[in-house]
Amino acid sequence: MIRDPRGEGRPLKVLAAMSGGVDSGVAAALLAERGCDVTGVTLKLWCYGSSPVSPRACCTLDAIDDARGVARRMGFPHYVVDAEDVFRERVLQPFLDDYANGRTPYPCALCNQHLKFGDLVSRMDAIGAEVLATGHYARVSRDETGEWRLERALDPAKDQSYSLALMPYAALARVVFPLGTLVKDEVRAHGRRLDLTLWDKPESQDLCFVPDGDYAGFAADKLGETRGTREGAFVDGGGREVGRHRGIFHYTVGQRRGLGLSGPQPLYVIGIDAARNAVQVGPRESLGSPGLETDSVNWLMSRPPEPGTRVEVRIRSHHVPAAATLEAAGASARVRFDEPQAAVAPGQLAVFYAGDRVLGGGPIARALQPAA
Amino acid sequence: MIYLDHNASTPVRPEVREAMDAALGDLHANPSSLHREGQRARAAIERAREQIAALVGARPDEVAFASGGTEGDHAGLVGLAWAAESRGRRVAISAVEHHAVHGAGDVLHRLGYTIEHLAVDGEGRVLTDAIAALPADTTVVALMLANNETGVIEPVAAAAAAAHARGARLHCDAVQAAGKVPVDMASLGADTLVISAHKLGGPKGVGALIVRRDTPWEPLFRGSGHERGRRGGTENLAGIVGFGIAAELAMRDLAAESVRLAGLRDRLEAALRRAAPDAVIHGAAAPRLPNTTNVSIPGARSDHLLMALDARGIAVSAGAACASGAVEPSPVLSAMGVPRALAVCALRFSLGRTTTAADVERAGAGLTEAIHAARAVTAPAGARP
Numbered sequence: 047m048i049r050d051p052r053g054e055g056r057p058l059k060v061l062a063a064m065s066g067g068v069d070s071g072v073a074a075a076l077l078a079e080r081g082c083d084v085t086g087v088t089l090k091l092w093c094y095g096s097s098p099v100s101p102r103a104c105c106t107l108d109a110i111d112d113a114r115g116v117a118r119r120m121g122f123p124h125y126v127v128d129a130e131d132v133f134r135e136r137v138l139q140p141f142l143d144d145y146a147n148g149r150t151p152y153p154c155a156l157c158n159q160h161l162k163f164g165d166l167v168s169r170m171d172a173i174g175a176e177v178l179a180t181g182h183y184a185r186v187s188r189d190e191t192g193e194w195r196l197e198r199a200l201d202p203a204k205d206q207s208y209s210l211a212l213m214p215y216a217a218l219a220r221v222v223f224p225l226g227t228l229v230k231d232e233v234r235a236h237g238r239r240l241d242l243t244l245w246d247k248p249e250s251q252d253l254c255f256v257p258d259g260d261y262a263g264f265a266a267d268k269l270g271e272t273r274g275t276r277e278g279a280f281v282d283g284g285g286r287e288v289g290r291h292r293g294i295f296h297y298t299v300g301q302r303r304g305l306g307l308s309g310p311q312p313l314y315v316i317g318i319d320a321a322r323n324a325v326q327v328g329p330r331e332s333l334g335s336p337g338l339e340t341d342s343v344n345w346l347m348s349r350p351p352e353p354g355t356r357v358e359v360r361i362r363s364h365h366v367p368a369a370a371t372l373e374a375a376g377a378s379a380r381v382r383f384d385e386p387q388a389a390v391a392p393g394q395l396a397v398f399y400a401g402d403r404v405l406g407g408g409p410i411a412r413a414l415q416p417a418a
Numbered sequence: 419m420i421y422l423d424h425n426a427s428t429p430v431r432p433e434v435r436e437a438m439d440a441a442l443g444d445l446h447a448n449p450s451s452l453h454r455e456g457q458r459a460r461a462a463i464e465r466a467r468e469q470i471a472a473l474v475g476a477r478p479d480e481v482a483f484a485s486g487g488t489e490g491d492h493a494g495l496v497g498l499a500w501a502a503e504s505r506g507r508r509v510a511i512s513a514v515e516h517h518a519v520h521g522a523g524d525v526l527h528r529l530g531y532t533i534e535h536l537a538v539d540g541e542g543r544v545l546t547d548a549i550a551a552l553p554a555d556t557t558v559v560a561l562m563l564a565n566n567e568t569g570v571i572e573p574v575a576a577a578a579a580a581a582h583a584r585g586a587r588l589h590c591d592a593v594q595a596a597g598k599v600p601v602d603m604a605s606l607g608a609d610t611l612v613i614s615a616h617k618l619g620g621p622k623g624v625g626a627l628i629v630r631r632d633t634p635w636e637p638l639f640r641g642s643g644h645e646r647g648r649r650g651g652t653e654n655l656a657g658i659v660g661f662g663i664a665a666e667l668a669m670r671d672l673a674a675e676s677v678r679l680a681g682l683r684d685r686l687e688a689a690l691r692r693a694a695p696d697a698v699i700h701g702a703a704a705p706r707l708p709n710t711t712n713v714s715i716p717g718a719r720s721d722h723l724l725m726a727l728d729a730r731g732i733a734v735s736a737g738a739a740c741a742s743g744a745v746e747p748s749p750v751l752s753a754m755g756v757p758r759a760l761a762v763c764a765l766r767f768s769l770g771r772t773t774t775a776a777d778v779e780r781a782g783a784g785l786t787e788a789i790h791a792a793r794a795v796t797a798p799a800g801a802r803p
Binding site: 085087090110114123125126127128165168169171172173174 | 722725726728743745788792
């Protein structure tokens with residue numbers, strides 16, 4: 047797993063991205079234990095002074111101390127690097143814009159794309175690092191033709207390949223994922239064996255910058271966002287108002303809870319029309335969609351696949367991939383599912399798999415409508 | 419490793435280590451004890467007190483030992499303010515003071531005092547004319563002797579004269595200046611002055627507050643009669659012994675060492691300008707410490723450059739760090755009017771007793787490489803592969 051492109055017998059120089067969580071800490075520690083020359087970096091993404099402190103959040107002052115503690119224990123240098131500007135511009139702002147436009151953003155992919163595999167990869171040369179290591183559960187390999195492949199982790203429960211779909215193809219040649227062949231219990235066991243104080247830290251579930259999961263509150267209180275917070279109409283399939291909503295920011299396609307609507311059958315959010323400030327609701331059957339179109343796609347292959355390629359598509363991070371056919375594949379993609387899929391939410395990623403390999407992915411632009 | 423961060427802390431001198439080792443091994447009694455063993459311990463402290471007094475042109479009985487610069491600044495500023503409380507509850511602090519002085523100001527603010535800030539010019543020198551215009555209830559002015567980030571030497575004597583002319587006292591943080599340039603309390607006109615051992619070849623965790631005789635001042639740490647009632651707490655004996663030796667050696671070497679360091683500093687700055695012709699040296703037109711260079715390399719953010727230099731075995735400082743350890747634009751440079759884009763590129767090189775000409779030579783070569791690497795990182799995201 048540890049490549050030394052220079053083959054001079056000296057230790058591989060690694061830049062390790064460390065969020066302060068168990069995974070990235072153990073990943074860095076394992077490489078140090080195997081003799082790599084590791085430099086740890088924690089990106090400071092957010093002004094911690096004002097963010098809520100939660101043990102489940104990975105981007106707090108405590109988390110930075112935890113990352114530093116791993117570096118101290120393993121005896122390698124560690125730095126904190128201010129990436130607030132890039133984070134705000136490339137992750138937070140698109141996150142807000144998406145919500146305001148009635149979409150359901152997936153900021154983790156943008157953070158991976160711009161911060162970890164953008165900013166950090168460019169930082170490798172500054173310290174002479176040959177590879178970047180992160181704690182993601184995914185695998186990278188190279189086939190006999192020289193083509194790099196991003197693959198799912200061996201542990202399907204932890205697989206994070208979905209969140210990596212926007213990383214640049216060229217970066218695959220420069221990254222290692224030490225946890226890609228491990229399961230979580232093994233990772234914690236390594237952390238304990240190496241005497242890392244963070245080995246039993248709770249897992250983070252929510253977005254690192256919104257540890258309590260209240261995205262709308264975060265946007266309004268911390269960022270002064272006013273778009274998407276205006277009350278408006280719930281409408282049914284025929285466009286009739288069936289109730290009042292609290293602002294489109296609070297809703298996502300497929301949502302059933304918290305709508306405050308009563309009817310003969312449960313109602314779901316079917317679509318969000320930001321221009322009309324309307325949230326369309328309907329019964330479960332109307333959630334299904336035969337396919338989708340994406341915005342621009344990031345291909346993790348040297349050439350985009352041919353139209354007609356059979357793929358499996360994952361439309362949100364814990365979605366069971368659905369068999370589908372790529373009808374068009376280039377700068378953007380259109381896919382048709384073998385079976386209709388529920389809750390195709392614009393803004394989430396559509397990620398294309400061929401077996402374990404990630405072919406690429408892009409934000410969902412729109413769900414295709416069933417043929418009349 | 420080429421260590422160019424002597425303003426943060428400088429190696430302990432071998433003679434200091436020997437003296438401290440001897441003190442730890444031999445002087446176990448409490449210096450306040452009345453028996454002969456206690457008296458031997460007391461004698462060691464009093465010897466050090468004389469050495470410190472000599473370094474700053476004070477009398478030994480004006481020297482009170484403390485835990486370091488931060489405590490000294492708190493005791494000095496707060497103690498002067500308390501003693502003058504009947505005349506007002508306002509103090510003035512220069513905008514370029516060390517965090518320790520701003521921290522002492524926060525304590526006073528918490529107690530209901532008003533804190534004024536004194537502006538500096540583009541070279542970082544405080545505008546002393548503003549002292550005369552301070553509100554009438556201002557009782558203390560705080561101005562450092564040499565700035566820790568830029569090395570710029572402040573017009574302390576002029577500030578003290580202006581403060582005294584209106585009945586205010588002057589507190590001077592001389593932590594970064596002591597041992598690098600002559601410090602003389604009398605000619606400075608300071609009423610209280612602070613120095614720290616680890617900036618001049620002594621150990622960490624010990625410093626001194628010097629309070630001029632007849633200056634109204636109240637202690638911060640009370641409860642026992644240590645240090646003639648000026649600082650409660652059993653003395654850090656070994657540290658104080660080491661501090662004394664370090665002060666004596668620093669004074670002995672000061673004239674020759676400051677000439678040698680200024681020469682090396684000039685060579686380093688020449689190398690910097692060769693590596694980056696657009697480099698901006700902050701405070702370059704003002705009188706500065708002989709060992710300090712604060713420079714911005716446009717387009718090379720200091721956190722990137724610090725990592726790149728560290729990877730090449732060159733240790734420097736990136737100025738201020740926030741609670742997380744991330745580098746932030748320095749408030750000192752902001753006060754000098756340095757634009758943010760330039761301030762986030764500032765690095766401090768500070769030379770010291772162990773710095774050699776070969777170090778400076780090698781640092782110059784490493785710099786060229788590191789600047790190139792850091793600029794590549796700093797380039798806008800869109801330009802990246």
